[in-house]
Amino acid sequence: xxxxxxxxxxxxxxxxxxxxxxxxxxxxxxxxxxxxxxxxxxxxxxxxxxxxxxxxxxxxxxxxxxxxxxxxxxxxxxxxxxxxxxxxxxxxxxxxxxxxxxxxxxxxxxxxxxxx
Amino acid sequence: xxxxxxxxxxxxxxxxxxxxxxxxxxxxxxxxxxxxxxxxxxxxxxxxxxxxxxxxxxxxxxxxxxxxxxxxxxxxxxxxxxxxxxxxxxxxxxxxxxxxxxxxxxxxxxxxxxx
Numbered sequence: 544x545x546x547x548x549x550x551x552x553x554x555x556x557x558x559x560x561x562x563x564x565x566x567x568x569x570x571x572x573x574x575x576x577x578x579x580x581x582x583x584x585x586x587x588x589x590x591x592x593x594x595x596x597x598x599x600x601x602x603x604x605x606x607x608x609x610x611x612x613x614x615x616x617x618x619x620x621x622x623x624x625x626x627x628x629x630x631x632x633x634x635x636x637x638x639x640x641x642x643x644x645x646x647x648x649x650x651x652x653x654x655x656x657x658x659x
Numbered sequence: 660x661x662x663x664x665x666x667x668x669x670x671x672x673x674x675x676x677x678x679x680x681x682x683x684x685x686x687x688x689x690x691x692x693x694x695x696x697x698x699x700x701x702x703x704x705x706x707x708x709x710x711x712x713x714x715x716x717x718x719x720x721x722x723x724x725x726x727x728x729x730x731x732x733x734x735x736x737x738x739x740x741x742x743x744x745x746x747x748x749x750x751x752x753x754x755x756x757x758x759x760x761x762x763x764x765x766x767x768x769x770x771x772x773x774x
Contacts, residue, residue, distance in 0.1 A: 552699070575760045586663070586749055586765030587702075594760045633701065637759050644709065645759040651701040 545570040547636050549650035556624045557658050564619040564653045566634030576617040577635040578608055581652070587633060593617060594639075604628070624657045631655075661686045665750050665766035671774045672737065672744060680735045680769045682750035689755045691733040692763065695719060696747040705748075708733055737771060745772050 546569045556562045568574055575594055579587035591602025598610045608619045617634060634650040663684045672678045684691065690709050694702040704717030708727040722741025727733055733752075737744045747770050751763040 547701075577762055579762075579765075584668075584768065584770070586665075586751075586767045587763075589762040589764070592760065592762060639759065644707070644715065646704070647763065649702040651699060 545636060545638065545646070545648045547634050547648050547650035549632075549634055549653045551653050552651075553654040553656060555656045555658060558626055559623050562621050562624040562628070562655065562657070564632050564634075564655060566617045566619065566650060567615050568617060568634070568636040569615060570636050570638050570648075571640075573639040574617075574636050575639050576608075576610065577637075577647075578602065578606070578617075578619050579633045579635065581631040581633065590619070590632075624655075626657045626659050629655055629657045663750055663752055663764055663766035665748075665769050667769060668767070670769055670771045672771060673774050675739045677736055677738050678771070680737070680748055680750075680771070682733045682735065682766060683731055684733075684750075684752045684764075684766075685731060686752055686764060687730070688752035688764070689730070690753045691727070692751040692753075693717075693723070693725065693733070693735045694749045694751065696749055696768075702749065705735065747771075 548567045577592045578590040581587045591600050593600050593610045601607045606621050631652045633652050637645045637647045666681045692707045693705040703719050705723050706725040708714035724736045749768045750766045753763045754761045
C-alpha cells in the first residue's frame, strides 16, 4: 500500500532563514509527487509537482522541492522564509501508472510557523 | 475566473438529520472528489467520480452518499448513519483522471458541526 510520511507536525523557522519541510513516500513503481499549502479555513493550493526528469523542482511563491529516489524523499524548501509562508503543508503521492483510477495519498500535514 | 465553489461554508446538523454539501466547478474537469479533513489525520477520500453518472467509494464512504448528474456538480450527502460527521469537508476536481500527473484543484471547504 502506498503511504506518505511527514515526520514533523510543526516546523518553526525565523523570517529570512531557509526552511525545509520533510516528506518521505512509499509507492509501487515510479511516483508522481505533489506539494500543497493550506491556509486557515481554506482549501489546498497546489505548489509544485515532480513527474520525471530534473530532481530539483521549482514551484510557486519561491518554493522548490528535491526528489531523492534512493531515499524516497521529496522535501520542500525555500531559501528565505516569509511570515506569510506560515500555513499547513501537505505532501501527496500517486503512482505514475496509466489506466484506471490512481489513488492520491496525502500526508498528515506539517504546520510551518515563520517567526518575525 | 474558473474554480470550485463549495457551499455553505458552515453547516450544522441535528441528530437524525441528513445534510447535503454542494460542490460546483467551472473548470471543465472530468474527475471530482470528496475528502474529509480531521486535525492531524490529513485528507481521507470519501467518494470520487471520473465521469458523469458514475462514482466510486473511497476509503471512508460509510454514512455518505453522492450523485454526479452533471459534469459541473458533485453534491455530498452526510446521512444520519454517519455518527461522527464533525469535520472539514473538501471538494476537489482534476482534469481527466488518467492524466495522473495533474494536480487536484480544491474548493474552500465546508465545516460541518453537530448541534
